[in-house]
Amino acid sequence: MSTASPSPAKAERGVLTKKSLQADHPTWCPGCGDFAVLAAYYKTLEKLDLPQQNIVTLAGIGCSSRFPYFVNTHGGHFIHGRSLPFASGVSLGRDDLHVFVFGGDGDGFSIGGNHLDHAGRKNFRLTYVIMDNFVYGLTKKQTSPTSPQGFKSKTDPWGVFDRPTNPMRKLLSSGATFVARTHATQIRHMMEMYERAAKHDGFSVIEILSECVEFNKGAFDAGNPRKGGAFELIDETAHDVSDMAAALALAEEAWPGKFGVYYETQQPTKNRLEKDLVEATRAKVGHKSDKELLAQIFASMR
Amino acid sequence: MPHNSANPIPAREELIRDAVIRLAGNSQDGIQSIGGFLARLAGRNAQEVMTYMTIPATISGGPSIFQVRMGTGEVLSAGDEADFLLAFYQHSYEDHIGFLKEGGVLLYDSDHVEPDAQDTRFVKVGVPISALTVEALGGSSREKGKNLFALGLLSRIFKLDVVKLRAIFEERFGGKAEDVLRNVNLAFDAGFSYPIDNVLDRYFAFHSEEGQEGAAQVTMDGNTALTLGLIAGGVRHGAGYPITPWSTIMEMLRQQLPKYGGVFVQSEDELAAVSMAIGFSYAGRLAVTGSSGPGISLKMEALGWATMAEIPLVVINIQRGGPSTGLPTNVEQSDLLQAIYGSHGDCPRVVLAAENVEDCFYIAREACQIARKYSVPVFVLSDMSLASRIEAFDEPDLEALMIEPTLDTEDRPEEFKPYDLSRVTRHAPPGTWIEGGVFPQVTGLEHDESGHPSANPQMHEKMMKKRRAKIQQIAEDLPPSQIFGDSEGEVLVVGWGSTWGPIRETVIRERDRGRKIGHLQIRFINPLPNDLGEIFNRYESILVVEMNDEGLYGYGQLATLLRARYCNPAIRSLTKTDGLTFKIKEIMLGIDAVSPIQATTR
Ligand SMILES: Cc1ncc(C[n+]2csc(CCOP(=O)(O)OP(=O)(O)O)c2C)c(N)n1
Ligand code: SF4
Ligand SMILES: [Mg+2]
Numbered sequence: 001m002s003t004a005s006p007s008p009a010k011a012e013r014g015v016l017t018k019k020s021l022q023a024d025h026p027t028w029c030p031g032c033g034d035f036a037v038l039a040a041y042y043k044t045l046e047k048l049d050l051p052q053q054n055i056v057t058l059a060g061i062g063c064s065s066r067f068p069y070f071v072n073t074h075g076g077h078f079i080h081g082r083s084l085p086f087a088s089g090v091s092l093g094r095d096d097l098h099v100f101v102f103g104g105d106g107d108g109f110s111i112g113g114n115h116l117d118h119a120g121r122k123n124f125r126l127t128y129v130i131m132d133n134f135v136y137g138l139t140k141k142q143t144s145p146t147s148p149q150g151f152k153s154k155t156d157p158w159g160v161f162d163r164p165t166n167p168m169r170k171l172l173s174s175g176a177t178f179v180a181r182t183h184a185t186q187i188r189h190m191m192e193m194y195e196r197a198a199k200h201d202g203f204s205v206i207e208i209l210s211e212c213v214e215f216n217k218g219a220f221d222a223g224n225p226r227k228g229g230a231f232e233l234i235d236e237t238a239h240d241v242s243d244m245a246a247a248l249a250l251a252e253e254a255w256p257g258k259f260g261v262y263y264e265t266q267q268p269t270k271n272r273l274e275k276d277l278v279e280a281t282r283a284k285v286g287h288k289s290d291k292e293l294l295a296q297i298f299a300s301m302r
Numbered sequence: 303m304p305h306n307s308a309n310p311i312p313a314r315e316e317l318i319r320d321a322v323i324r325l326a327g328n329s330q331d332g333i334q335s336i337g338g339f340l341a342r343l344a345g346r347n348a349q350e351v352m353t354y355m356t357i358p359a360t361i362s363g364g365p366s367i368f369q370v371r372m373g374t375g376e377v378l379s380a381g382d383e384a385d386f387l388l389a390f391y392q393h394s395y396e397d398h399i400g401f402l403k404e405g406g407v408l409l410y411d412s413d414h415v416e417p418d419a420q421d422t423r424f425v426k427v428g429v430p431i432s433a434l435t436v437e438a439l440g441g442s443s444r445e446k447g448k449n450l451f452a453l454g455l456l457s458r459i460f461k462l463d464v465v466k467l468r469a470i471f472e473e474r475f476g477g478k479a480e481d482v483l484r485n486v487n488l489a490f491d492a493g494f495s496y497p498i499d500n501v502l503d504r505y506f507a508f509h510s511e512e513g514q515e516g517a518a519q520v521t522m523d524g525n526t527a528l529t530l531g532l533i534a535g536g537v538r539h540g541a542g543y544p545i546t547p548w549s550t551i552m553e554m555l556r557q558q559l560p561k562y563g564g565v566f567v568q569s570e571d572e573l574a575a576v577s578m579a580i581g582f583s584y585a586g587r588l589a590v591t592g593s594s595g596p597g598i599s600l601k602m603e604a605l606g607w608a609t610m611a612e613i614p615l616v617v618i619n620i621q622r623g624g625p626s627t628g629l630p631t632n633v634e635q636s637d638l639l640q641a642i643y644g645s646h647g648d649c650p651r652v653v654l655a656a657e658n659v660e661d662c663f664y665i666a667r668e669a670c671q672i673a674r675k676y677s678v679p680v681f682v683l684s685d686m687s688l689a690s691r692i693e694a695f696d697e698p699d700l701e702a703l704m705i706e707p708t709l710d711t712e713d714r715p716e717e718f719k720p721y722d723l724s725r726v727t728r729h730a731p732p733g734t735w736i737e738g739g740v741f742p743q744v745t746g747l748e749h750d751e752s753g754h755p756s757a758n759p760q761m762h763e764k765m766m767k768k769r770r771a772k773i774q775q776i777a778e779d780l781p782p783s784q785i786f787g788d789s790e791g792e793v794l795v796v797g798w799g800s801t802w803g804p805i806r807e808t809v810i811r812e813r814d815r816g817r818k819i820g821h822l823q824i825r826f827i828n829p830l831p832n833d834l835g836e837i838f839n840r841y842e843s844i845l846v847v848e849m850n851d852e853g854l855y856g857y858g859q860l861a862t863l864l865r866a867r868y869c870n871p872a873i874r875s876l877t878k879t880d881g882l883t884f885k886i887k888e889i890m891l892g893i894d895a896v897s898p899i900q901a902t903t904r
Binding site: 010011012013020023024052053054055056068069072073074075076077078079081082084085086087088089090091092093094096097114115117118274277278281282285290291293294295297298300301302 | 342345346473518519520521522526530533534539541558560561562563564565567569570571573574575577578579580581582583584585586587589603604607611697698700701704706730731732733734735736738739740741742743744745746747753754755
């Protein structure tokens, strides 16, 4: 960078600090669980020490999806429910980038639910964090797909009828190759999950129970020891993370369930497979220039 | 066509300039491939050629036609009437005999067709095509090969260049099992050697134009040309979801792009397709998405984001009949206003329309240039008729036209702002180092110059102007509009997209009968060229011809737009939605309606 710069540098090339990662002050309500999700992200990035210009922070729409504005990396605030295909394009277009996607339960499980299934089976190389608060925060307390039955929202004032999505089951069945669950009050655990997800070669997804203090207060106390709950970790000496049946069994456990890595497997990523295809095809066509290749097609149409 | 030439010519041979040949059968008979061979042959003989086909909407086959118009003059439309009809079945005969002109030749498979004996308007030639094909191929192939037998007959009747045809077979079938090519030749030879002289008393031969051997001609359909234009324009990435008639573009891109180091993704739906394409573009890889009808509707929200976030993107719409699932295999131009205005909010973007198969190549390439230069989504409108129609055109000069894609992650200076109000946005993809280390945000929320949300009303107005002004800038940079025919006079016929050919042919005919008429085809629809108002003032009437509905107020979509912009009451509208391309006759009637001939020609 320019040493003659008059104002103090915000970030210095090759040096990644928490300070250099901060951007706009978050606009969330005081006490919102999302602050901690952000803090853990800063710390994880600092620890991973990636080239700052190669980190990309993307999101859909929702309170949680405001995330990119609060992080000083290349960032994109896309449209509601479509952050995954957007991020998949970024990832597949550029092997040198580290792509992180943030969003809410409505964004991920409702309007974007179909994309989750396909990003999972295609195994794009990226990390997706669902900040699950069991409610629509930004639009002020409507039912979300993860709202429990009986939850009183503005669209179900008498209590929700519909059975909620089981987030872990949905993520597991999507074909995601890394699936973990954590709680926004557990910074160290969040960081551990982030780090493992970031290092996973494939589509990694983390559900973070992140409380909406405004519209769903106390929803996750059962998983918070400081509120009298239990934060029970998965014992990975007993749970084989590559065992899908065991992971699905964990997903069926009674509320608040267990936290940690439910499932991890190594499958070829879409990024790898497409790259291999390109290399094999380029070799087959004798590494001709683009112009020669196109001229060849025209010649075949004479 | 068949007209008696004044020149002394060998007996029983008529010299012709052009011929419209309609082949009617079922889709499984391979008539498309006869048409394809004829078109390619015409292209190699430096003849003009244009094809037209219908494909049944059902998968299991059904009536289908392929029409080829080839000749030595300029071929501008697929022809209002056929000179020559080849009917494989009774239904083919019955459905299409009305299209054969009086004195035209009806060639039919006498194993399946019994023409009306009373009808003496045509030269009727019956050949037992089915039986002879089975005989030629040894009987095992259940009438397969009829198409090649018929092509053999046509080659004889039209004195086609058999050596060149065989070379085309060789290219097409040479890679397959040996007996495939052998059977092709067997069936072809059987047709070619059929003693047609016993039933038809003349041959036809195309005028050979001397010195016509200019640039090599290539022969392809519009979707292929468009795909190649994208590649020439530097597109290496994209995403789509299958739908007729867009699918062949995505199939070809999927198969071709890996050769060029790129990737095309078949995504789970059109919402994902457009989002993924935008993701590629944001990452610095100019990308394409596309669709037809319903799929375009699904993309609209994300396209609005691309305008707001100022991300380059190419969007292809191969229009078909709407609304809703509509007429999936028919032509219509009813998505024009959607392309311009279809996303919510004031959402300026560029809209271009290809006028013929050749232009599909050039316009796709141009769309890539504009998208990059102005960091904006660019719509390319084509349609069902261009998608599948085959034309021959001069091989493009790739030395001059090829644009190699580059990834622009050069360091940006400290004062870099993603939405700098003082210049056209030049987006910085991730991976770009920003001096001073403040990284840009791209967003669909209204924002300040750094990309951070701003609900400030003045900022909203400034950003709105920024997004609008760069599109207006494109209009400033456009070349002057090209008028064909009279540059002032009675009527200016205005069209957009695939109506180019029929309008041009109509205008030629009208001028031949002494009328003062011009033709203007608008390729840039948003923004419109700046010189139209002055041009319109030079004519008594402006007739806008388009394949869409007259709407609630009596004007087609482009006519509505032009009337709104120019407030010129001389702008009139000719529309239709019968799912077919315009006939010359129909446009002539439209011209007569706005400008009756007796009133103007003294
Ligand atoms: C297409 C579309 N539909 C609806 C909305 C309105 N909307 C914005 S955010 C949101 C839901 C937010 O809930 P969630 O995804 O759980 O995020 P949270 O605010 O709880 O973090 C909705 C319905 C929108 N922006 N776009
Ligand atoms: S509404 Fe809820 S989710 Fe949104 S910022 Fe406030 S506390 Fe957080
Ligand atoms: Mg939520």
